[in-house]
Amino acid sequence: MKLIFLPLLSAILLTLSSPGLDLWWLSFISFIPVLFSLKDKKYFFTKTLIFSTTYYFFNLFWINSSVSHFGGAPLIIGVLAVFGLSLYMSIYLLLFFYLNLKTDKIVISALVFVVIEILRSKIFTGFPWLNLGLIPYNSQIFTNFYSIFGEYGVSLIIILVNLSLYKVLSQKNTKQLIPTGIVILLLITSNVIKPEIKYNKSLNISIIQPAYKQEEKWLPEKREEIKNLVISMIEIASKSKSDLILLPESVFPFFIQADNLTFSYITESSLKKDLLLGNIRYDQKLNYYNSAFFFSKGSYQYYDKMHLVPFGEYFPLKIITAPISRYFFGDAKDFSRGKVHKVFNSNNINILPLICYESAFYDIIFNAFKDKSPDMLVILSNDSWFGDTLGRVQHLAIDIVRAKEFMRPVIRVTQSGISAYINEKGEIINKIGNNKQDIIEANVNIDSNKRSLFSKYGYLWLGIFALISLIFSVKRERY
Template identity: 30%
Template sequence: MRKLLQNNRILVFIIPVFLSLAWYVPMGFVGLWIGFALILQFEKNLSQRKFRLIRFWSGVYLILFLWNLLTTWWVKNATLEGAIAMMIANTLLMTFPFVAFYFVKKHLSYVWALWALAVFWITFEYAHLNWQLSWTWLNLGNGFAYSHWAVQWYEYTGTLGGTLWVWAVSILFWQTLQKGFFQKQILILALVVLLPVLLSLILYFSYEEQGKNVEVTVVQPNIDPYTEKFIGTEKFIPYDKQAEILLQLAREKISPQTKLLLFPETAFDEGYDEKSIFQYAPIQKIRSFLKENPQISVLGGTTSWLIYGKEKRTTTARQNEQVGFYDVFNTAMFLRNEVDSVAFYHKSKLVPLVESMPYAEIIEKILGNLVIELGGTSGGLGFQKEAEVFFDNSFAYAPIICYESIFGEYVANYVRKGANILCIITNDGWWGDTPGYRQHWQMARLRAIEMRRAVARSANTGISGFFNQRGDVIEQTPFWVRDVRRQTLQANTKNTLYVLWGDWLGKIASWISLAFLVWAILLKFWSKKRNSLQNLV
């Protein structure tokens, strides 16, 4: 075993396997504990070698790249070039905490440096959640999605609490390997492993669903996005026919008690001018359906646009000779029989380089009108800056579109605005029959726990279904099957600590990271000054 631990060539290929387990199987989070402990062993093995920083950085980069590859390879089904660029860039960003660790290790004690590494990583994840190049699928706290029973305390900490737990156990486990399995060391490690689990189990078994009952129906039309869904595809289904499929499925399951009918992302993708939405045949079909079922509200996805004319109101606006400037949106729309209008929410958390050009406003300031003159747009899809909640007479629904569902603090914004049911609409068919749609489904559990809100999820295809406020699956559809499901959920109105405070751990970690770096820099300059004085003497 010792020879194995000292062989970095073997560790480089073993560690990514351990790290990947959490995104595939229950209890896989144990692999995160082992994997990061082995990265610390990898660093120790290089401590007496030449070019330590280069060797360490390149080795860690390879480990993290293989982890990205093993866990998110399925993105290539949607975009091969995007998947490659995403993995290369995301891996590079993941190395930053290790570079900071290497710097402070030279000036602080090794124990302090280890805990600084944990804080640096939490800061990295927090920053990654809050900038326009965000790809947070592999945030360590997400690794507990398959084991939600172990992290019921996410209602206090969010997923960054899971990240802290991973690092605490990994550091203590590695120290135990180095110092030997002495009673005190084992006791400390056992407490850090078991106490969070015990707290979680207490919360899990003592929690009771809260709120009024609301009956929700979710539809999974299973229209192939590559061959049937969009105009120009091989077996394109006309948009009015797609609307008929959705409404026919709904009629099979709704009841007089149904309050909400949930359709998936881009359920209606014809491209609607929001100012004249009622002229389109699919929308007219929905309005007729609502007159037949006046107790129901409909929430579903579409592609829509707003025309601005001669004024370029946003950095994402495109230009057309006939209409002037306009924006295209990935939209959730909300229709009620009682209201002669449609409410719109424009997806805010856009997929970088696929739906949006990160920092388009900076690009536009640099290039000015050059992009438009070349026939392009600097910003991709339009978006709105804040979450928005849809209200009926009794309940409030959060329209969460696809990628947005992996951002805990962003989803908390819906709840702060009154949402008591989380409605996730998505189209996971882009990834095919891969781990991607299963991972995305599992992550919805974490939002349910953080907010203590029931989740209704409608996928064009993927998995549609329901989670209760503990993150348990109530019901789900199979993959790649045309289906419809109905459940009664509880609409909670009480806010968790996480809803109130958001990613407070990330904010604290950011300040502590700054303190560690300043401390190390001051020690570095003090050491130089002291050496200079000694040379003078």
């Protein structure tokens, strides 16, 4: 019971706190049971794996929907894919728990945890999914904290409180409450000093969610039906008061470059209203790209997705993964990476386009702010691959955090939900739920002069904090 119960309890608490179930406050105590179980170092790896694989397996089970339901693989293959990724993710938590046993300094342990999360977002192209810092995404208590310290800042305080409370309970030493007190003070301070928002720009938008079935998307006999549906929805949106019409990732199940009638229709429509849509693109060398097309005043620009999804849009280590690629995609070529990020301008509003998975990587947005400050972020996605699972809410949580970090409105445009207009405070102003065919209009207000501290300095504070902590730690060891 000791071997299984405490790690499982931690996994349950962390799951209940995560996006979708949203009891975020439980995250501040969720690590305590597993930390108690690890006081006895016997069966260390077993106890750690019970905690981590249980948590990740349940929360990443949407991958089975992508692999088995939409990918056509047997159920066992989908389950094994989820289990394999859960084991991979568990390696990082194993490393944290192992290093945590090597030090009594909870601040150092908390910093190690954050560094490990950052490594997970970089290694093998990165998978910054289910980070601790995403958990309180819908709590307004953390809104200003995100705009100063970012997602990993929230990860730091969650794990720090867990470690602090564990030390108090296990050592009966109330001095270990000091880090928790500092966290509370920081949260209070960040909510007292609120930036004043003065809107100086606005843009009327129409969000189109066509909500056709993913299973039918690439069937040749469904091509015209889907095409007519999308065009009919553009026709309706064209009659609205909006300045910009938004459509999701790969909205047409064909190359619009090769379909003269569709391409001409969209080009002519852009003489009245700007359009931003996702579609697959090819170049003269027949390289394929997952792209965002921006049509305005009869001409167009495009942005090619830079951060591709491994095993979904390309296969790494082809020598090993070629058989898997052939099983799922036949002779289809991998997508090519875009090289340069772009900012589109619609009615004097700078729009940063992101395609699906890219919104999980804060640095793409941070780097865009260095060149040309975007007024709003538009995320074109096809979350149909998640099925009716927690995956859709997990992606939504990421996009809400991006809005809070950069103090910019975020517009999610998806094939079948969840599409939404999220303001600069991370509040959902309007949305379209799962599998609902709809068009929503919104007036997006923007304060283009106000920038968050995070958008200016990123994680510079983390490096400074780590250096100071290291210096103090060394001094204590000497004296």
